[in-house]
C-alpha cells in the first residue's frame with residue numbers, strides 16, 4: 001500500500017531546505033545578475049557555494065558519486081521545498097537541465113565519462129546541456145531528428161542546427177543528439193554524444209529572448225559545423241538515443257513538476273496574505289466568496305498535483321517505468337499549476353502583473369512548463385493511444 005507519511009528525518013530536511021531558501025537564497029531574487037536570460041554563471045556559482053556550505057548541494061546524486069541517493073518520492077519532498085524560489089534549485093544543483101542530465105549520465109556514462117563530466121557536474125563546477133530540439137527537425141517528434149553524424153570508422157563529423165538549448169552559453173558538458181548515418185562500422189540512427197563545450201565546431205549563434213528567466217544561461221540557438229568527435233564520445237550505444245532519452249524523460253518531467261509545485265505554493269502564500277490584509281467593500285477581500293473560491297481552487301489543485309507527483313514517484317521507486325503516469329502527471333500538473341499562478345495574479349489585483357511580488361515572474365516562467373519535456377498535447381496524444389490500446 002502507498003504510505004503518505006513523511007518520515008521525521010525527511011520532514012526535518014525539507015524544513016531545513018525551505019528555511020535555507022527563505023533566509024539565504026530569496027535575497028538574491030532581485031540581484032541584477034538575474035538577467036533576461038536567467039541567472040548568470042557568476043551568480044550560479046555564488047549560490048552553489050552557499051548550498052555547499054549547508055551540505056545541500058546535489059543531494060539527489062547517487063551515493064557512489066557523493067550524493068545522498070534520494071528516492072523519487074524523497075526528491076519530490078525536497079525539490080518542492082527547494083522550488084519555493086526558482087533560485088533554490090539553481091543553488092542546490094537540482095535545476096533543469098543539469099538535474100536530468102546528471103541522472104542520465106549516472107545511468108549510462110562509462111567510467112571515463114563519469115570522471116570527466118558527471119563528477120564535476122555533481123560538484124557544481126560545470127553546467128551541462130542536452131541538445132535535441134531543432135528548428136526544422138526534432139521537436140515534439142524526436143524521430144524527425146535531422147542533425148547528422150557521419151562516421152569514418154574513427155571519428156564522427158557532426159552537422160546540424162538546434163534551438164531552445166537551455167544553458168548553451170557557457171556549459172562545459174554537452175549531450176548532443178544526432179543521427180548516425182548508415183555506415184559499415186556501427187549501428188546507425190539517433191545517437192547520443194558526450195563532449196566538451198567551447199570547442200571548434202560548436203557555434204552558439206545567439207541566446208533567444210524568451211518569456212522565462214529562471215534557467216541559467218537562457219536558451220541558445222546552436223550550430224554544429226563539422227564538429228569532429230572521436231568514437232569515445234559515444235554516450236551509450238550508437239542508435240539508442242531515443243531509448244536513453246526516455247530513460248531521462250520520465251524522472252525529469254516529474255522533477256519539473258516538483259519544483260514548480262514549490263513555486264506555485266509560494267505564489268499562493270503571497271495571494272493568501274494579500275487576501276487577508278487588503279480590504280474592499282468593508283472587509284478583507286479574502287472574505288468575499290469570489291476571492292476565497294480562487295484560493296480554495298488553488299489549495300485543491302496544489303493538493304491534487306502533489307498526490308499525482310507522489311504516485312508516479314512511488315511507482316518508479318517500486319521499479320515501474322511509470323511512463324503513462326508520469327505523462328499524466330506532467331500534463332496535469334503543468335496545466336493546473338499555471339491556473340494556480342494565474343488565479344494568484346488575479347487575487348493580487350493590479351500589483352499581480354508587476355514585479356512588486358515574485359508572482360508575476362512565477363506566472364511568466366511557468367508558462368513554458370507546458371511546453372518542455374513534452375508539450376501537453378503530446379502527452380495527451382500518448383495517454384490517448386495507451387487508453388485506446390487498453
Ligand SMILES: Cc1cc2nc3c(=O)[nH]c(=O)nc-3n(C[C@H](O)[C@H](O)[C@H](O)COP(=O)(O)OP(=O)(O)OC[C@H]3O[C@@H](n4cnc5c(N)ncnc54)[C@H](O)[C@@H]3O)c2cc1C
Pocket residue numbers: 097129130131132133134138139140141163164165166167212219368371372373374375376377378381
Ligand atoms: C523553456 C524551454 C526550455 C527548453 N530546453 C530545451 C533543451 O535544453 N534542449 C532541447 O533539446 N530542447 C529544449 N526545449 C525544447 C522542447 O523540448 C520543445 O519545445 C518541445 O519538445 C516541443 O517541440 P517544438 O517546440 O519544436 O514544438 P512543435 O513540435 O513544433 O509543436 C508545436 C505544437 O504542436 C503540438 N503538437 C505536436 N504534436 C502533436 C500531437 N501529436 N497532437 C497534438 N498536438 C501536437 C505541440 O503540442 C505544440 O503545441 C525547451 C523548450 C522550452 C520552452
